[in-house]
Amino acid sequence: MKTKDRILLKSLALFNQDGERSITTNHIASALNMSPGNLYYHFRSKEEIIYEIFLMYERSMLNALTVPSDRVITYTDKMGYFEAIFNQLWEYRFLHRDLGHLLEESPRLRASYRQFAGKVMAQAYLVYNALRKAEFIKASEQDVQAMIVNIWIITTSWASFVVSSGFFGEEVVLSQRLLRRGIYQIICLEAPYLQGEALEKLPDLLKQYGDDSAKTV
Amino acid sequence: MKTKDRILLKSLALFNQDGERSITTNHIASALNMSPGNLYYHFRSKEEIIYEIFLMYERSMLNALTVPSDRVITYTDKMGYFEAIFNQLWEYRFLHRDLGHLLEESPRLRASYRQFAGKVMAQAYLVYNALRKAEFIKASEQDVQAMIVNIWIITTSWASFVVSSGFFGEEVVLSQRLLRRGIYQIICLEAPYLQGEALEKLPDLLKQYGDDSAKTV
Numbered sequence: 001m002k003t004k005d006r007i008l009l010k011s012l013a014l015f016n017q018d019g020e021r022s023i024t025t026n027h028i029a030s031a032l033n034m035s036p037g038n039l040y041y042h043f044r045s046k047e048e049i050i051y052e053i054f055l056m057y058e059r060s061m062l063n064a065l066t067v068p069s070d071r072v073i074t075y076t077d078k079m080g081y082f083e084a085i086f087n088q089l090w091e092y093r094f095l096h097r098d099l100g101h102l103l104e105e106s107p108r109l110r111a112s113y114r115q116f117a118g119k120v121m122a123q124a125y126l127v128y129n130a131l132r133k134a135e136f137i138k139a140s141e142q143d144v145q146a147m148i149v150n151i152w153i154i155t156t157s158w159a160s161f162v163v164s165s166g167f168f169g170e171e172v173v174l175s176q177r178l179l180r181r182g183i184y185q186i187i188c189l190e191a192p193y194l195q196g197e198a199l200e201k202l203p204d205l206l207k208q209y210g211d212d213s214a215k216t217v
Numbered sequence: 218m219k220t221k222d223r224i225l226l227k228s229l230a231l232f233n234q235d236g237e238r239s240i241t242t243n244h245i246a247s248a249l250n251m252s253p254g255n256l257y258y259h260f261r262s263k264e265e266i267i268y269e270i271f272l273m274y275e276r277s278m279l280n281a282l283t284v285p286s287d288r289v290i291t292y293t294d295k296m297g298y299f300e301a302i303f304n305q306l307w308e309y310r311f312l313h314r315d316l317g318h319l320l321e322e323s324p325r326l327r328a329s330y331r332q333f334a335g336k337v338m339a340q341a342y343l344v345y346n347a348l349r350k351a352e353f354i355k356a357s358e359q360d361v362q363a364m365i366v367n368i369w370i371i372t373t374s375w376a377s378f379v380v381s382s383g384f385f386g387e388e389v390v391l392s393q394r395l396l397r398r399g400i401y402q403i404i405c406l407e408a409p410y411l412q413g414e415a416l417e418k419l420p421d422l423l424k425q426y427g428d429d430s431a432k433t434v
Contacts, residue, residue, distance in 0.1 A: 100315055103381055114383025121384075121434040142423070146405030148434050149384070153402075154367055157374035164320055166331025167338075167366070185370075188363030192409030206359070217338040217365050 004042050006032060008056065011049045015094035020050065020102065047106050054109055057092040058116045064088060065123040073130040075197050079205070081127060082183045085155060090176050096159050097174075117152065124148045136198040143193065151186055158182035177211070184209035221259050223249060225273065228266045232311035237267065237319065264323050271326055274309040275333045281305060282340040290347040292414050296422070298344060299400045302372060307393050313376050314391075334369065341365045353415040360410065368403055375399035394428070401426035 001009075010032050014023045025046050029039040043049045064084035067073060089096065103110040128144045131137040139147065162168055162178045172178065187205050194202055218226075227249050231240045242263050246256040260266045281301035284290060306313065320327045345361045348354040356364065379385055379395045389395065404422050411419055 098317055099381060100377055101318065110381075111387075113381060114387065117382040117384065125434045143405065143408070145434055146402055149378075150367070150371055150402055150406055152382070153371050153374050153378050157370050157377070160317055160374070161366075161370050164316060164327075164330060165334040165369070167334065170328075170331065185363060185367055188360065189367055189406070191360070217342045217362055 003034075003038075007034075007039060007042055008049065008052055012053050012056075012092065012094075015050075015053075016092075020094050020098060025049070047109075050102060051106065051109055051112070053092070054095065054112065054116075057088065057095060058112070058119075060091075061085065061088050061116075062119060062123060065120065065127065067123075067126050067130050072134050073127070073136075074134075075136060075201060078127075078131060078136065078198070082186060086180050086183055089155070089159065089182075090179050093159055093174060093179070096156055097163075099156075121148050121152055124151065131198075135196050137190070137193045138195050139193040147189065147193070150189060154185055154189065155182065158185070181209065181211045184211065220251075220255075224251075224256060224259055225266065225269055229270050229273075229309065229311075232267075232270075233309075237311050237315060242266070264326075267319060268323065268326055268329070270309070271312065271329065271333075274305065274312060275329070275336075277308075278302065278305050278333075279336060279340060282337065282344065284340075284343050284347050289351050290344070290353075291351075292353060292418060295344075295348060295353065295415070299403060303397050303400055306372070306376065306399075307396050310376055310391060310396070313373055314380075316373075338365050338369055341368065348415075352413050354407070354410045355412050356410040364406065364410070367406060371402055371406065372399065375402070398426065398428045401428065 007028065011023070011028050014028060014031060023046075025039055025043070026036055028046075028049070029036045032039075043052070065081060068077065095102065099113075103113055125144065125148060128137065128139075128148065132139065132144070137144075159174055159179060162172060162174055162181075166172075168178055168181075184206065187202070187209060191202060191206075224245065228240070228245050231245060231248060240263075242256055242260070243253055245266070246253045249256075260269070282298060285294065312319065316330075320330055342361065342365060345354065345356075345365065349356065349361070354361075376391055376396060379389060379391055379398075383389075385395055385398075401423065404419070404426055408419055408423075
């Protein structure tokens with residue numbers, strides 16, 4: 001593996017584990033048995049490392065949201081999107097833990113994040129249009145537009161909700177299981193618009209993604 | 218007005234205007250033409266000021282969500298809840314701009330915020346049950362539970378979404394108008410469950426709270 005990639009992966013692991021704020025470039029160099037000078041040869045600042053990690057995140061997220069061009073979208077594709085998105089959220093979980101701060105610190109990350117949000121929502125629009133065409137979803141244009149914004153907010157805010165709300169217990173530690181529980185919330189959001197095979201499979205999905213350990217309101 | 222309240226109101230105004238992180242107790246004292254010693258006589262730390270402001274926020278939020286005990290809930294009550302909640306979000310907007318950081322810094326705020334989230338969601342549950350009883354809403358128990366969590370997330374994350382997503386333009390400044398646009402997103406979330414008078418009034422509401430300046434996805 002190239003040194004540059006080794007630095008990015010180790011940084012990502014440390015940021016996820018301890019939070020981005022408590023990790024310095026010195027910590028990263030030391031965890032790699034590397035001199036700070038060598039690290040600075042590859043990245044001039046922590047901001048640059050974070051920006052490169054964001055680009056990795058963006059690539060894998062947009063990649064996960066591709067609509068098949070050679071065939072009709074299937075219901076399995078649809079669930080695959082959620083699985084892929086929440087897996088990416090887990091892999092890059094430090095990004096959304098303190099997003100406001102990261103965006104404040106870096107004007108180019110701020111600009112890129114906005115473009116990314118636009119691209120993901122445009123991609124989601126293509127997915128929902130394909131789902132409408134395949135008659136898995138019956139919804140007006142206005143319904144779809146609002147649903148995409150709501151899904152974006154719930155998805156990107158889910159990690160903060162898990163940690164801050166106490167909904168899953170006191171002082172809970174974010175886990176992949178609790179993160180995935182967010183898929184349940186999205187399924188419920190979409191539920192009123194489902195039809196056909198998607199509607200038939202809904203009860204099973206609700207069972208699969210629901211979590212008995214979750215409180216009721 | 219008591220000195221204590223003057224300090225709280227001035228702090229709230231400064232936090233909202235410049236962000237909580239850039240305001241120190243010295244800034245607050247100076248803005249009130251008060252000696253730092255006098256301020257410390259009333260509040261031992263900025264954390265204590267923030268905590269007291271949070272308690273004000275909590276009181277007015279829970280107050281806004283009361284279900285009338287002497288009569289059936291009306292559709293006007295229902296819209297009044299959203300108006301009141303988003304007004305509170307505006308009055309105390311610094312709280313949600315950097316919530317993760319505030320909760321990290323203060324264990325007692327963290328504990329109180331979790332209790333608050335639980336209380337608001339329990340109160341929302343009473344409201345939705347009253348709405349079901351009054352036949353404005355037709356939804357299963359599972360629908361209502363999931364909807365309340367989704368509404369909580371969208372409401373508390375809306376300010377961050379406005380600022381970070383670029384959905385309302387580049388480098389947008391949070392305004393009461395853009396904050397209120399969040400009500401539109403909640404109305405769309407509820408729309409599939411409405412019936413009767415609530416369903417009849419839906420098109421007007423969507424027009425009233427929708428915002429032509431908003432991008433489409």
